[in-house]
Amino acid sequence: METLAFILHNLPAIGERTVEHLSIVSVAVGIAIITGVPIGIAITQSRRTADTVLYLGSIVMTIPSIALFGVLIPILSKIGQGIGWLPAVIAAMLYAQLPIIRNTYTAIRNVDPALRSAAIGMGMSVQQRLARVEIPIALPVIIAGVRIAVVINIGVTAIAAYIGAGGLGTFISRGISQSDIRQLITGALALGLLAIAADYSLLWLQKRLTPRGLVKHIDRP
Amino acid sequence: MIRLEDLTKSYETPQGPVIAVDRVSFEVGSGETCVLLGPSGCGKTTTLRMINRLVAPSAGKIYLAGRDTDTVDPVELRRGIGYVIQQIGLFPNMTVAENIGVVPRLLGWDAARRRRRAEELLALLALPPGAFADRYPSELSGGQAQRVGVARALAVDPPVLLMDEPFAALDPVNREAIQDEFLRMQQKLRKTILFVSHDIDEAVKMADRIAIFNAGRLVQFAAPDEMLAHPADAFVASFVGRDRTLKRLRLTRVREVMTGADDGSGDTNVPAVSADDDLRGVAALFLESDTESLRCIDAAGRVIGIVKRSAVAARLAIDDSR
Numbered sequence: 001m002e003t004l005a006f007i008l009h010n011l012p013a014i015g016e017r018t019v020e021h022l023s024i025v026s027v028a029v030g031i032a033i034i035t036g037v038p039i040g041i042a043i044t045q046s047r048r049t050a051d052t053v054l055y056l057g058s059i060v061m062t063i064p065s066i067a068l069f070g071v072l073i074p075i076l077s078k079i080g081q082g083i084g085w086l087p088a089v090i091a092a093m094l095y096a097q098l099p100i101i102r103n104t105y106t107a108i109r110n111v112d113p114a115l116r117s118a119a120i121g122m123g124m125s126v127q128q129r130l131a132r133v134e135i136p137i138a139l140p141v142i143i144a145g146v147r148i149a150v151v152i153n154i155g156v157t158a159i160a161a162y163i164g165a166g167g168l169g170t171f172i173s174r175g176i177s178q179s180d181i182r183q184l185i186t187g188a189l190a191l192g193l194l195a196i197a198a199d200y201s202l203l204w205l206q207k208r209l210t211p212r213g214l215v216k217h218i219d220r221p
Numbered sequence: 222m223i224r225l226e227d228l229t230k231s232y233e234t235p236q237g238p239v240i241a242v243d244r245v246s247f248e249v250g251s252g253e254t255c256v257l258l259g260p261s262g263c264g265k266t267t268t269l270r271m272i273n274r275l276v277a278p279s280a281g282k283i284y285l286a287g288r289d290t291d292t293v294d295p296v297e298l299r300r301g302i303g304y305v306i307q308q309i310g311l312f313p314n315m316t317v318a319e320n321i322g323v324v325p326r327l328l329g330w331d332a333a334r335r336r337r338r339a340e341e342l343l344a345l346l347a348l349p350p351g352a353f354a355d356r357y358p359s360e361l362s363g364g365q366a367q368r369v370g371v372a373r374a375l376a377v378d379p380p381v382l383l384m385d386e387p388f389a390a391l392d393p394v395n396r397e398a399i400q401d402e403f404l405r406m407q408q409k410l411r412k413t414i415l416f417v418s419h420d421i422d423e424a425v426k427m428a429d430r431i432a433i434f435n436a437g438r439l440v441q442f443a444a445p446d447e448m449l450a451h452p453a454d455a456f457v458a459s460f461v462g463r464d465r466t467l468k469r470l471r472l473t474r475v476r477e478v479m480t481g482a483d484d485g486s487g488d489t490n491v492p493a494v495s496a497d498d499d500l501r502g503v504a505a506l507f508l509e510s511d512t513e514s515l516r517c518i519d520a521a522g523r524v525i526g527i528v529k530r531s532a533v534a535a536r537l538a539i540d541d542s543r
Contacts, residue, residue, distance in 0.1 A: 117310060118304070124327065132312075213316070
């Protein structure tokens with residue numbers, strides 16, 4: 001009851017923190033898509049490069065986020081941005097790389113070799129083949145990677161409250177330091193709902209962007 | 222129309238170079254269908270794929286309509302050559318009409334013209350455009366999909382078609398049907414076709430010329446009847462099979478061996494044949510009965526000639542002694 005009262009009383013603050021949270025996640029994932037998708041496509045050309053890149057991506061995933069923030073503080077301090085929004089975005093962007101690169105790579109590699117053969121044999125250039133055949137077919141799996149990246153990033157950004165990046169993690173960090181169960185529950189609840197909402201809206205997008213011919217059971221009038 | 226000169230492909234492997242295609246030369250005239258025939262690994266598909274440069278030749282030349290294809294940009298070259306593969310390779314994210322419109326779109330045709338062409342080709346391949354143009358490949362049967370594959374290859378009316386075992390994945394009934402349709406279509410379109418197959422029956426049925434390969438070499442290049450009557454060596458003889466004489470029966474029509482008038486000797490207890498039948502049915506009738514001659518009738522049922530047992534035997538024998 002107390003928590004409910006707290007939430008109702010602090011709705012504007014929760015909204016503000018949610019916007020902060022989303023600004024970090026969306027900028028980080030946006031950059032990760034712009035970089036990760038081309039990297040994922042490029043590494044399909046060479047097995048060895050692909051292994052190296054995916055290995056590096058996996059190493060990044062094993063670094064605890066709080067440790068990554070620690071590493072970024074001295075580096076970014078040189079430009080006066082040691083704490084706050086910028087290191088949060090950089091860390092989140094790094095964590096988003098692996099799922100996006102890996103899904104793009106897998107999806108493009110799994111395109112039926114016969115389709116590639118047909119596309120080349122009909123006289124498509126590399127760019128035309130990617131744009132008209134391979135990327136449209138790979139798109140659902142690429143977006144599935146983006147969904148994973150977004151959910152991971154909502155979690156990473158919660159930790160970023162400790163380096164002053166704001167966001168919904170603020171409720172949790174304050175709840176812990178002030179032993180205030182109301183703030184803790186508010187933060188956890190809001191983060192959970194945000195992750196679910198983001199995942200479902202991307203699922204909707206994934207379905208919308210799946211080429212109709214790839215939908216298993218097509219209902220025809 | 223297509224001329225190969227000492228075309229060679231070798232691959233470097235850890236065990237030393239492997240020659241996949243060894244100095245192959247032949248020429249296919251305009252409007253002819255040439256079937257590249259042989260067991261798997263004989264170099265027939267590699268030869269085909271060198272023509273549209275999906276495989277780069279190690280040596281030798283390919284001339285298309287007199288032009289050395291080395292001087293043409295590969296992407297341009299491929300847009301001017303129809304290409305059909307066994308796996309069909311229809312793009313699943315595009316409708317049937319969009320699939321057929323792929324090369325037209327690469328060449329900059331507008332949407333209305335692409336659509337018109339797709340509908341025209343669907344009709345040509347006995348797929349009603351109204352029912353098929355907007356379907357996706359996942360909604361087609363194997364036979365329908367390969368018809369669309371052929372339509373797609375014909376989209377910009379290229380003079381040359383390359384077909385890599387196009388009908389091999391279809392069931393026998395469907396395969397016969399699509400082969401017959403394709404032959405009818407080819408009589409109208411008169412494309413220059415290179416057709417890879419491992420099936421001697423298909424080759425005999427489709428080909429004006431057969432190029433038979435073994436271990437990367439072209440061992441015989443001849444018309445089907447010639448190849449069946451005079452295999453160049455023991456390999457060709459074993460590949461075409463001991464029943465090569467029976468296969469030759471398919472290549473001859475009744476009208477070529479019948480006598481032109483009804484002399485009354487036709488056996489009325491045995492079914493009559495038609496002038497356009499091939500000799501397989503005739504031979505079967507002679508084997509089933511002890512009759513010496515059959516009646517040949519026209520569409521209206523009138524007897525127009527007589528086929529004698531001796532004439533059929535003579536037909537096979539004459540060619541054999543040539």
